[in-house]
Amino acid sequence: MSQSIAQPMLDIHALYKSFNSVNVLNNINLRVMPGELVFLIGPSGSGKSTLLRCCNRLEEPSDGAIIVDGINITAVATDINKMRQRIGMVFQQFNLYPHMTAEQNVMLALQRVQKKSATEAREIAHRELTRVGLGARLTHYPSQLSGGQQQRVAIARALSLGPKVMLLDEPTSALDPQLVGEILQAMMDMKKEGMTMLVVSHEMRFAREAADRVAFMEAGQIVEIGTPAEILARGPESRACQFLSHGH
Amino acid sequence: MDITGLVDLFFNGAVAQTYLPDLLRGAWITIYLSLAIVIAGLVFGLALALIRLVSNKAVVWFLRLFVDCFRAVPPLSVVLLLYFGLPSVGINLSAPWVLWLTLSLILAAFAEEIFWAGISAVGPGQWEASRSTGMTNAQTLRYVVLPQAMRLCIPPLTNRALAISKNTALGTAIGMPELLNEAQTALSFSGNATPLIMAAILYLIIFMPLMALAGSLEKRMAWGART
Ligand SMILES: Nc1ncnc2c1ncn2[C@@H]1O[C@H](COP(=O)(O)OP(=O)(O)O)[C@@H](O)[C@H]1O
Ligand SMILES: [Mg+2]
Numbered sequence: 001m002s003q004s005i006a007q008p009m010l011d012i013h014a015l016y017k018s019f020n021s022v023n024v025l026n027n028i029n030l031r032v033m034p035g036e037l038v039f040l041i042g043p044s045g046s047g048k049s050t051l052l053r054c055c056n057r058l059e060e061p062s063d064g065a066i067i068v069d070g071i072n073i074t075a076v077a078t079d080i081n082k083m084r085q086r087i088g089m090v091f092q093q094f095n096l097y098p099h100m101t102a103e104q105n106v107m108l109a110l111q112r113v114q115k116k117s118a119t120e121a122r123e124i125a126h127r128e129l130t131r132v133g134l135g136a137r138l139t140h141y142p143s144q145l146s147g148g149q150q151q152r153v154a155i156a157r158a159l160s161l162g163p164k165v166m167l168l169d170e171p172t173s174a175l176d177p178q179l180v181g182e183i184l185q186a187m188m189d190m191k192k193e194g195m196t197m198l199v200v201s202h203e204m205r206f207a208r209e210a211a212d213r214v215a216f217m218e219a220g221q222i223v224e225i226g227t228p229a230e231i232l233a234r235g236p237e238s239r240a241c242q243f244l245s246h247g248h
Numbered sequence: 249m250d251i252t253g254l255v256d257l258f259f260n261g262a263v264a265q266t267y268l269p270d271l272l273r274g275a276w277i278t279i280y281l282s283l284a285i286v287i288a289g290l291v292f293g294l295a296l297a298l299i300r301l302v303s304n305k306a307v308v309w310f311l312r313l314f315v316d317c318f319r320a321v322p323p324l325s326v327v328l329l330l331y332f333g334l335p336s337v338g339i340n341l342s343a344p345w346v347l348w349l350t351l352s353l354i355l356a357a358f359a360e361e362i363f364w365a366g367i368s369a370v371g372p373g374q375w376e377a378s379r380s381t382g383m384t385n386a387q388t389l390r391y392v393v394l395p396q397a398m399r400l401c402i403p404p405l406t407n408r409a410l411a412i413s414k415n416t417a418l419g420t421a422i423g424m425p426e427l428l429n430e431a432q433t434a435l436s437f438s439g440n441a442t443p444l445i446m447a448a449i450l451y452l453i454i455f456m457p458l459m460a461l462a463g464s465l466e467k468r469m470a471w472g473a474r475t
Contacts (some may be wrong), residue, residue: 096376109381
């Protein structure tokens with residue numbers, strides 16, 4: 001009953017994307033419910049990043065609809081800059097602004113997009129940076145932070161705008177192994193606070209423990225989807241199971 | 249010629265005193281003309297780079313043609329062309345305007361290339377990160393991309409601006425009373441080389457502080473460098 005009433009936070013409907021007439025996404029359908037953590041796994045080149053980037057229109061979908069919190073972000077009338085504040089994105093390479101301190105990185109969009117005063121923006125930046133454990137690094141430049149710290153600044157930058165859904169594209173892939181844990185912890189904290197998340201990652205152990213559902217992509221399609229337990233029960237004939245049971 | 253003769257020819261106190269006012273007047277013209285050239289050249293160069301950023305292939309092609317022409321051609325030939333050629337089509341520009349226009353356009357052409365290289369050097373990840381937070385393209389350019397590009401641009405821009413400002417000495421060729429011209433006039437009147445030495449020293453006094461200023465700007469923009 002409640003299933004039919006609850007509205008998905010992110011609803012990807014019949015999504016296609018091609019680059020120069022090469023189909024990279026081929027009829028993707030995926031509903032992510034509020035507070036749900038969905039893991040996207042699959043071989044390199046299967047279209048995971050492209051799918052994520054379509055969800056905030058860093059890539060323009062060729063066809064289909066993407067509905068975030070009830071609003072179709074692919075519609076022409078939609079103000080994408082307004083919607084992007086509700087769709088946080090975290091990149092593999094962090095992409096912090098190197099000429100700004102941690103605090104300024106977080107403050108920029110608060111001031112320029114949400115038109116908050118410097119005082120208010122700074123307050124929010126301090127709160128979000130403290131939440132990811134960087135309260136003592138506010139005035140450090142990215143070059144003065146470790147990879148893990150930089151990625152946590154990037155997470156704080158995205159969270160500060162009050163997003164409804166977070167998209168994370170291989171957030172730990174550029175990190176030294178000993179720094180991966182702090183990012184997984186930050187993701188766990190986000191989940192506990194009820195954030196809706198779509199995550200591309202190779203951290204299979206984390207997927208098995210923390211994901212509500214795992215979607216397996218191959219050649220531009222979601223070919224398997226289910227809870228980690230369901231997928232693991234499918235045994236070695238299932239490609240998704242092979243992937244998910246692999247490694248650490 | 250003995251040593252006192254040399255000193256008398258190149259460091260003659262009486263000659264220096266006589267022509268100092270003229271040389272200072274020339275130096276002043278050199279200074280304000282240089283400033284006007286640097287300001288106009290940099291503003292126009294940045295504008296061209298920004299136009300290139302938002303333009304289609306055809307516009308970019310014309311823009312690059314303009315830039316390549318002005319980078320290739322010797323400044324003196326443009327100065328002479330504008331000064332002696334334009335009147336025949338009914339346009340009369342005075343010597344300072346010809347010099348200003350020529351050198352501003354040439355600096356703009358070089359500056360466009362430098363700004364463009366700086367903007368291009370800021371990776372797509374910076375644009376994407378900024379756009380993903382709801383910033384517009386213009387805001388991204390203003391707050392994220394240009395500040396990073398500027399740091400890369402300042403050393404080559406400084407070199408180029410100084411090199412082109414020094415071409416204000418070409419004013420001599422079209423009778424403009426800038427520093428070098430005053431020095432030459434003084435030379436022919438006095439038959440003494442002291443004014444040329446004075447001009448050289450004045451050029452040093454004008455341009456050395458600019459180099460120091462650029463150096464300190466560069467240091468100030470070295471954000472977050474580990475020390
Ligand atoms: N901007 C682009 N232009 C052309 N092809 C692209 C572009 N981005 C991605 N692709 C292609 O789309 C396919 C899927 O890429 P991607 O989404 O990055 O896969 P994944 O993240 O799963 O490794 C790849 O074959 C890739 O080469
Ligand atoms: Mg990818």
